[in-house]
Each structure stands twice: as C-alpha cells, then as structure tokens.
Amino acid sequence: MRIQILPPQLVNQIAAGEVVERPASVIKELLENAFDAGAGTVHVDVERGGLALIRVRDDGCGIVREDLPLALSRHATSKIATLRDLERIRSMGFRGEALPSISSVARLRLTSRTADDACGWSVVADGTEDGFEFQPAAHPPGTTVEVRDLFYNTPARRKFLRSDKTEFSHIDTLIRRMALSRFGTGFQLRHNQREILNLRPATEEHEQSARVALLCGDAFLQQSLRLDFAVGELRLTGWLGLPTFSRSQPDLQFFYVNGRLVRDKIVSHALRLAYDDVLYHGRHPAYVLHLEIDPVLVDVNAHPAKLEVRFRESGLVHDFLHRGVKRVLADHRPGQEPTATGLASVQAPAFPEAQPFGGSRTPAQAPLSFGVADQVRAYADLYRPSPKSAGSPMAAPSGQEIPALGFALAHLHGAYILAESQEGLVVVDAHAAHERITYEKLKRQWSCGAVACQPLLLPVQIAVSAAEADLVEKHGEELAALGLELSCAGPGSVLIRGIPALLDEVDAESLVRDLLSDLVLHGRSSRLEQYRHEILSTLACHGSVRANRKLTVPEMNALLREMEATENSGQCNHGRPTWVQFSTRDLDRLFLRGR
Structure with missing residues (x-):
C-alpha cells in the first residue's frame, strides 16, 4: 500500500485516543x-454521566468570531508562538488539539463572545476542520462548549465506557481535584439537572x-499543617496532614505544579521519605500541596494528557520537598496551632542523604546510657512542683504558664499518663512518648558522630549494570562517607569491601543492590537511613519506660515537658499516636452536660 496523507478527521480521531479517554477527560x-481564558466561574452540566451531554460554560475573555474556526483546528493556539514560549509554558493548554480531537468523536458546538462584541457567535464542528x-447567538461574555453523544461514531471505544454512575464519579472526582488547584475560581456541577457542587471563588x-474542608473533610483540615x-x-x-492522620490508601494526596495536578x-x-519513621507502617500520608516553580525548570509536555511533568533539576526539587516537609513535621510541637509558615531555608547537599550521617568521623563515639531508671530520674529533676502546688497538679509553679500538655494527675494501669491541660484532659502513652524522645536523642547523637566502616573479611563481588557501576565510580567518596567501601572490578562488577x-x-x-537501584531510579537512596532508623528504633524501644513501670508525678510532668520540646513527639517510632486530648466540650458532650 502506498504512503498517503490521512484525512483531518481520522488524524483528529487518532489524537482523540490520547486525550479523550472518557467524559471526565473531555471536561x-x-x-x-x-482557566487559561481567565474564568472567574465555570458551570459544568452533564447528563447520563457525560455520555449524552457535556456542557462547560465560563465567563472568561471569550473568542472573537474570526478565530472560532482556528479554535477548532489542530495545532492552532493563542498560548504559544515560538520555541521560547514552549520552554516556559505558563498556560494549562498549549497544543491546540483538545477541541478538534473532541469534535472528531462527538457532536460539538462552540459558542463564544468577547466583551467588545454585541452578540456571541456559534459554530458546529465534526472534526473535518x-x-x-457561523450563527449569531445570545450569550454573555465568555465561552460555552457543548459536547453531545460522545463516541457516537466510534462504537468500539464507547464499549470501554462504564455505567453512567461510574463515569459521573470520575467527573465528580476530577472537578473536586481541579477545585483544589484554583481557589480563585468558582465551580458549579450539575448532573441530570440536579446540582451536585456549588463552590464560590475562595x-x-x-x-x-x-x-x-468541604472537599477533603473536616477531619483532614483539623489535623493538618498550613504551610508556606x-x-x-x-x-x-x-x-500537610499530620502523621497521625493517615489513610489506608493514597486517596487524599493532591500535588499541583504551577496549578496543574500531576x-x-x-x-x-x-x-514518602519526609514521612519516614513518623508514619504507621502500611499507611499513606494526606496532603494538598502546591509547588510554584519557574516554568523554565519544568517540562509539562512530557505526557499526552499532561498528567506528568519532568523537572530539569530533579535533585533540587526532591531535596526541597523532602527536607522542607520533614522540617515542618518535626517542628510541630504539642500545643502549637496547626500552621507552619516562613521556613527560612532548605539546603540541598551535594550528595543527597549523606548529610544526616555527619561529614567528619572519629574512631569511636561516647558510650550511650540506656538505663531506664537513670533517664527517668533525670526527667524528674527537670521539673519539681513547688510545695504550694503539691495538692493541686493543675497549679503551675510560680511565674510559669500552663504548658500545652498540662500537668500530670495520675498514672493509669502503669501505661497511661492522665494530665489536665488548659483545654481539657490529655492522655499520654508513656512508653510510646518516651520511645520517641529517646529515639530523637539517638538520631542527633548519631548524626554528630562517626559512620564507622566495618571491613569484610572477604570482599563480596556482585554483578551490576553499567549505569550502577558508573554511580560507584562517580560517588565513591560520598558512599565512603556513609560507611560503604565499594570499588569497581570491571565494566559490570563491583566489590563490596x-x-x-x-x-x-x-x-x-x-x-548495596537496593542502594544502587534507588540511586539509578531516584538519584538518591534512603536505604541506609531506613536501616539506621530501624536499628536506632529498636535501641530506643528497649531504652524507654516499660509498661507497668509506675511513674511519680514529677517524673510524669518531666516526661510531658520533654514531649513538648521533642521533634515528632506526636507519634512513636512506629507511627502510632503518643497522646490524645479531650477538650472540656468533648467531655461535656460525652456526659450530656448542658442538655
């Protein structure tokens, strides 16, 4: 068969296979x-899950009459004109393929009016370009796109669609996600002429x-940190959701790059690395995060549906997110409002993950004391209530304000500390809290000490890929700083010494295999730090207050003060919560007071 040029409608239908998967992708x-037209409010009407009708109306700048045919033609756009524009894309769309692709697999009508026109104009398209x-139309400034009978002329693709209910659920999820990306835009969603969502500009x-709170739930908002x-x-x-607010699935994770969900x-x-050692195993963090970055540093043209991006400085972005989020989580203390703003700096080290282990090394570290009794006595010395306060645990020492976790009342079943705070009742898992305190101290001491290398009696030779061998050559000194002595024994072989x-x-x-695999995939590795965390966590667990160990009031109060000063003290090393608070309102509601 001879080479031939495909007709425009078939070309558009092929393109539609990339960008028009289902009704939600059309919307x-x-x-x-x-969004690119500067809409303040968008109205979305769908019928039968979008299979029968999709109508999107906005109050943006509109399209002049002469440009309507161009809007329905491939690779015609007002958003880029040169290669320089393509390298610094700020708009959401830029390929000029959406409308012609949609019109090739559905019945499409485009109606628009600019603020300077006396009336709007309407045009029907079928993908032939x-x-x-043109027909005059009564229309306010803005644009309406009406799509009917999606995939009416491609029945094979229509068979892959699900039920009306399932397709609408995809639409509803999409609009909620996009509403989290554009707070300044209002959204209205109607299904089968029934209003489902009505969000005013925020x-x-x-x-x-x-x-x-409306889109993600009140619980998420109440247990999250506001960061900037x-x-x-x-x-x-x-x-940023607190570690104690986790999910069984990653269904509350929304990340936007320059307003684009990716x-x-x-x-x-x-x-995931930022939540390392503060999240319960098998759980997923929750967040709604917006990354603003110079468009020159990110390529949004890496996926047909623009769902993926490519960072030009991926290591810089990774370290900025990892260290910034980790610091925000660590800096949150009991009694603080769930907000974090103005982080001064997040430095990206030359070799990621090397910095936490410390750069200089000494032959040995000072011995660490794990004596439980010694530590508890040290805690007790930190806080001694005055004689006046002996009969009233809630009475603060002279000149001292009531702290966030309050003052201890009792030690329940040898496990839980009951404390009275300004807000109500605080219940603390003494072992879990002490475990976190001990763990953080071990991490700090380890990071300031040596990463001693243990030579192997017999070097271990392993076969690796050429890329992995190059990494060993390139980062040999940095790997040695982590206590790993590796050397290349050939193009595809590495010796572990x-x-x-x-x-x-x-x-x-x-x-070593896991570490090199991480370095190839991510440009860094967290394996060593994860192993270190596991070992230090075990030591901390054995060095912490055990269950059924009766604590005195001074010891309990000292432990509460340590919690208030310790990073990540809201959860133990395994991600379980260390304390909960019941406000007086919660207690009144529990006992039906005031009814």
Whole structure:
C-alpha cells in the first residue's frame, strides 16, 4: 500500500485516543481552556454521566468570531508562538488539539463572545476542520462548549465506557481535584439537572480552608499543617496532614505544579521519605500541596494528557520537598496551632542523604546510657512542683504558664499518663512518648558522630549494570562517607569491601543492590537511613519506660515537658499516636452536660 496523507478527521480521531479517554477527560480539557481564558466561574452540566451531554460554560475573555474556526483546528493556539514560549509554558493548554480531537468523536458546538462584541457567535464542528457556518447567538461574555453523544461514531471505544454512575464519579472526582488547584475560581456541577457542587471563588485564607474542608473533610483540615515556604525559585504552599492522620490508601494526596495536578515519581518519593519513621507502617500520608516553580525548570509536555511533568533539576526539587516537609513535621510541637509558615531555608547537599550521617568521623563515639531508671530520674529533676502546688497538679509553679500538655494527675494501669491541660484532659502513652524522645536523642547523637566502616573479611563481588557501576565510580567518596567501601572490578562488577559497622548483620549484597537501584531510579537512596532508623528504633524501644513501670508525678510532668520540646513527639517510632486530648466540650458532650 502506498504512503498517503490521512484525512483531518481520522488524524483528529487518532489524537482523540490520547486525550479523550472518557467524559471526565473531555471536561478536564475544557476546564483547562476556561482557566487559561481567565474564568472567574465555570458551570459544568452533564447528563447520563457525560455520555449524552457535556456542557462547560465560563465567563472568561471569550473568542472573537474570526478565530472560532482556528479554535477548532489542530495545532492552532493563542498560548504559544515560538520555541521560547514552549520552554516556559505558563498556560494549562498549549497544543491546540483538545477541541478538534473532541469534535472528531462527538457532536460539538462552540459558542463564544468577547466583551467588545454585541452578540456571541456559534459554530458546529465534526472534526473535518472545514465547512464551518457561523450563527449569531445570545450569550454573555465568555465561552460555552457543548459536547453531545460522545463516541457516537466510534462504537468500539464507547464499549470501554462504564455505567453512567461510574463515569459521573470520575467527573465528580476530577472537578473536586481541579477545585483544589484554583481557589480563585468558582465551580458549579450539575448532573441530570440536579446540582451536585456549588463552590464560590475562595480568595481569603479562611475561604480556602473552608473549601479544603468541604472537599477533603473536616477531619483532614483539623489535623493538618498550613504551610508556606520558599527557597530560591521554589515555593511550597498548602495543607500537610499530620502523621497521625493517615489513610489506608493514597486517596487524599493532591500535588499541583504551577496549578496543574500531576503524578510524579520524584515528588512521591520525596514526600514518602519526609514521612519516614513518623508514619504507621502500611499507611499513606494526606496532603494538598502546591509547588510554584519557574516554568523554565519544568517540562509539562512530557505526557499526552499532561498528567506528568519532568523537572530539569530533579535533585533540587526532591531535596526541597523532602527536607522542607520533614522540617515542618518535626517542628510541630504539642500545643502549637496547626500552621507552619516562613521556613527560612532548605539546603540541598551535594550528595543527597549523606548529610544526616555527619561529614567528619572519629574512631569511636561516647558510650550511650540506656538505663531506664537513670533517664527517668533525670526527667524528674527537670521539673519539681513547688510545695504550694503539691495538692493541686493543675497549679503551675510560680511565674510559669500552663504548658500545652498540662500537668500530670495520675498514672493509669502503669501505661497511661492522665494530665489536665488548659483545654481539657490529655492522655499520654508513656512508653510510646518516651520511645520517641529517646529515639530523637539517638538520631542527633548519631548524626554528630562517626559512620564507622566495618571491613569484610572477604570482599563480596556482585554483578551490576553499567549505569550502577558508573554511580560507584562517580560517588565513591560520598558512599565512603556513609560507611560503604565499594570499588569497581570491571565494566559490570563491583566489590563490596566494607559496610557501616552499625549494619554489620545486614546482608551486604542486598543492601548495596537496593542502594544502587534507588540511586539509578531516584538519584538518591534512603536505604541506609531506613536501616539506621530501624536499628536506632529498636535501641530506643528497649531504652524507654516499660509498661507497668509506675511513674511519680514529677517524673510524669518531666516526661510531658520533654514531649513538648521533642521533634515528632506526636507519634512513636512506629507511627502510632503518643497522646490524645479531650477538650472540656468533648467531655461535656460525652456526659450530656448542658442538655
């Protein structure tokens, strides 16, 4: 068969296979066009899950009559004109394929009016990109795109669609996600002429919080940190769920890059690493985060549906997110309002993950004391109530305000501390709290000490890929700083000569393979730090207050004060909560007081 040029409608139908998967993907493209038009409010009407009708109306700038045919033609757009524009894309859409692709698989009508026109104009398209007929239309400034009978002329693709209810659920989820990306835009969603969602523009901070609570739940808003910090060309804002507010599925994770909802392995890895050792195993963090970055530093043209991006400085972005989020979580203390703003700096080290272990090394560290009795007595010395307060645990020492976790009342069943705070009743798991305190102290001491290398009696030779061997050559000194002594024994072979002394019982080959695999995939590795965390966590657990160990009031109060000063004290090393608070209102409601 001879080579031939495909007809425009078939070309558009092929393109539609990339951007028009289901009704929700049609709405995504139309909403992005509305955002680029500067819409203050968008109205979305669907019938039968979008299979019968999709209508998106906005109050944006509109399209002049002469440009309507161009809007329905491939690769025609007002958003880019040169290669320089393509390298610094600020708009949501830029390919000029959405409308012609949709019109090739559905019946599409485009109606628009600019503020300077006396009336609007309407045109019908079928994907052929010719034969357009204009008709005047009564229309306010803005644009309406009406899509009927999706996939009517491609029945094979229509068979892959699900029930009306399922397709609408995808639409509802999409609009809620996009509403979290554009707080300044109002959204109205109707299904089968019934209003489902009506969100007004949210410009003030309390209005934005109210939208987050509506779309993500009150529990998420109440148990999240409001953050806003920047370093250089990067700025991160949004809501960060506390480790104790976790999910069984990653269904409350929304990450936006310059207003665009994306899925990115670098981002996911950085945020997962930031929650390392504070999240219960098998659980997923929740967040609504917005990354603002110079468009030159991010490529949004890496996926047909624009769901993925490519960062030009992926290591910088990873470290900015990882260290920034980790610091926000660590800095949150009991009694603080759930807000974090103005983080001063998040430095990216030359070799990621090397810095926490410390740069200089000494032959040995000072011995660490794990004596429980010694530590508890030290805690007791930190706080001694005055004689006046002996009969009233809630009475603060002279000149001292009531602290966030209050003052101890009793030690229940040898496990739980009951304390009276300004807000109500605080219940603390003494072992879990002490475990976190001990763990954080061990981490600090370890980071300031040596990463001693334990030479192997016989070097272990392993086969690796060429890329992995290059990494060993490139980062040999940095790996040695982590206690790993590796050398290349050929193009596809590496010799393991030594491993960190603290990890002497770890399978050396598995450790190195996992580390090199992480370095190839992410440009960094958290394996060593994870192993270190596990070992230090075990030591901390054995060095903490055990259950049924009766604590005195001074000891309990001293432990509460330590919790207030310790990073990540809201959860133990395994991610379980260390304390909960019942406000007086909660207690009144429990006992039906005031009814």
